[in-house]
Amino acid sequence: MSATPQLPPVAKLEQKTVVDLIAKGNRIDERGHDSYRPITIQTGVIEKANGSAQIFLGKTRVLVGIKVETGEPFPDTPEEGVLTVNAELVPLAHPSFEPGPPDENAIELARVIDRGIRESKAIDLKALCLQKGKKVQVVYVDVYVLDHDGNLIDAGSMAALAALANAKIGKYEIKGDEVIVKPDRRPLPINNYPVSVTFGKVDRNIIVDPSLEEEQVMNARLTVTIEKSGSICAMQKGGLSGFTTEELRKIVHIAVERAAENRAKILAAAKI
Amino acid sequence: MQNKHPEKLLDEKGLRVDGRRLDQLRPVRLEVGTLDKANGSAYIEQGKNKILAAVYGPREAHPKHIALPDRAVIRCRYHMAPFSVDERKSPAPSRRELELSKVIRESLEPTVLTDLYPRTTIDLFVEILQSDGGSRCAGITAASLALADAGIPMRELVAACAVGKVQGQLALDLSDIEDKQGEADLPVAYMPNSNLVTLLQMDGILTLPEFEKGLNMAIEACKTLHTMQREALKNKYSQIREVAEEKEEPEVIA
DSSP states (O other), X not given: OEEOOOOOXXXXXHHHHHHXXXXXXXXXXXXXXXXXXXXXXXXXXXXXXXXXXXXXXXXXXXXXXXXXXXXXXXXXXXXXXXXXXXXXEOGGGOTTOOSSSOXXXXXXXXXXXXXXXXXXXXXXXXXXXXXXXXXXXXXXEEEEEXXXXXXXXXXXXXXXXXXXXXXXXXXXXXXXXXEEEEEEEEXXXXXXXXXXXXXXXXXXXXXXXXXXXXXXXXXXXXXXXXXXXXOEEEEEEEESSOBOHHHHHHHHHHHHHHXXXXXXXXXXXXXX | OOOOOOSOSBOTTSOBTTSOOTTOOXXXXXXXXXXXXXXXEEEEEETTEEEXXXXXXXXXXXXXXXXXXXSOEEEEEEXXXXXXXXXXXXXXXXXXXXXXXXXXXXXXXXXXXXXXXXXXXXXXXXXXXXXXXXXXXXXXXXXXXXXHHTTOOBSSOOEEXXXXXXXXXXXXXXXXXXXXXXSEEEEEEEETTTTEEEEEEEEEEEOHHHHHHHHXXXXXXXXHHXXXXXXXXXXXXXXXXXXXXXXXXXXXXX
């Protein structure tokens, strides 16, 4: 069952400082309301993965590894490869993370990242079909949170995109029932670059890219994922309050701007 | 079971597979207080959706360590019956159901005055008996009625409705077929008096103007549903009064 979360005890004074600074148009780390923390992306950090990327979003650190294997397609899409996104909140990343099967936060994180990639048709799944209805390539996107300082959705989705763009897959040949993998490596077919932008609502102020300190005082969260032509391809609201219609109109426009800027950073890091 | 896939989701007149206009809700039936043991309950039929919602609480938190010192903990479970969909669904909770349990809880928490009941839990169960697209929204509409029926203090009722895109056109309250073949889905939960959107998800592709228009369509539908919710609540309590008045009559004669 999904239960109201128990927030870690943040000193009331610290809470007040964070909220008051935002009310005055500032932020605890001296950013503007609409700006991101510094973003650094490294690609190809795990040699044994087909593709990988590590992102530093401020002090948040997320590693994404891509593995591509052969498997069976889903019966309703016999001519398409399979995309699977999983997220792990690794216990070394935060005192509240515990070992065990993914909790609702990890599942939500994975599903929001998955939604952006899937709905924008970022991976050309049709090109991953080896034998109609029998053998396809399965793309595993594993999101590994290594240091949690807030906004895991944006860090995870940017790292996932960079890792996908970095991924190389083998050439496959079908001989009878056998699939032969040739080491000749080609890039994973990527058609779109979805970028998520996450907003927090603190009292009545809207901020972009909330840090952990800000997440602990915010009332609500909204993620808007923008695909390359500037349309929305995924959204997810979270948190214990809501957004007014005026706030939503403002948010989607800011999302388009920030997504374009971050997309350029990801593509530069992935050398596209 | 229907497995026919119509070629077109809109006919020449712009009507949908079930004959609705683009901005028309499916027939909705709401019933309050349908369950005997729950503190509050509600039943909704919206199209072929058949959904029961029940509330237990505020009650003592079990296990105790989950209790919060300053307010009630709301727990929510969205669950689909194995027979609710075309192919049998395993009764074990899927990742989708876990996510929906979370977003449904978060769509209702803004309305509940949880600080009145510290150290307790309010348990919310949404059971999908038959699913026909838009079940999370119908579930929220019913769950909010169940909370009110349980007498839990709330700011207002929450209503929810989805807007989707079929053949390039925005359409209200997608049915199962439209949802599976449509190009986008935008479920929205809304508190009309506070003007707060408390559930917002999206998949598919929408341009910004489409999003704004879709959001407005969903909000208008939520307002209609909100009126229906109030009627359903009044209905139950006016029936109780009638029964009470009938019982009183013999005493008056004596």
